[in-house]
Amino acid sequence: MNVVSIRIITADVESLVKFYEQITGITAIQYTPDFAELKTSTATIAIGSTKTLQFFGGENIAQPAENRSAIIEFLVEDVDREFDRLRDFQSYQIVQEPTVMPWGNKSLLFRDPDGNLVNFFTPVSKEAVEKFNPK
CATH class of the missing domain: 3.10.180.10 (2,3-Dihydroxybiphenyl 1,2-Dioxygenase, domain 1)
Incomplete structure (x- = not known):
């Protein structure tokens, strides 16, 4: 088993994509306005809007900007x-x-x-x- 990606759920995909592009120097692949990925040689940072949560069971399964762990x-x-x-x-x-x-x-x-x-x-x-x- 290998860790492939970490997905960050956000209410502002554009801002987070710009931030991670700036700190990493990696250009994101923007698949839709609600989903992008920054691929490194070992893992991917995925950035999804709160709208993408509907595909995983509903908008209440994750809360943007609430990470504490x-x-x-x-x-x-x-x-x-x-x-x-x-x-x-x-x-x-x-x-x-x-x-x-x-x-x-x-x-x-x-x-x-x-x-x-x-x-x-x-x-x-x-x-x-x-x-x-x-x-």
Whole structure:
């Protein structure tokens, strides 16, 4: 089994698509006005409007901008460089500037326009580097 995608439900697809395009440098594939995907080499960020919930059993099964438990994580080459690049980008809110975590990743934590947590991280400890770059 493989994780293929994470889908974010939003009331403003256009804003979220623009945000994720800007932070990742990936152009979204906009299938309909209510659904888009940003594909990386390992997984996809899917963005669906609240209208798409009707296909999954009704609009009450998910609530946009209510995430309080998940973090969308991106492995980046240099988290400090990403932080410098994003400093002037006004569509997000910094939660934590680049900080080395006890498990060996240097992490930058911020929120997207819907309040979802996003983590850009770079492995810095020997163990973390080996975990993400096995030889």
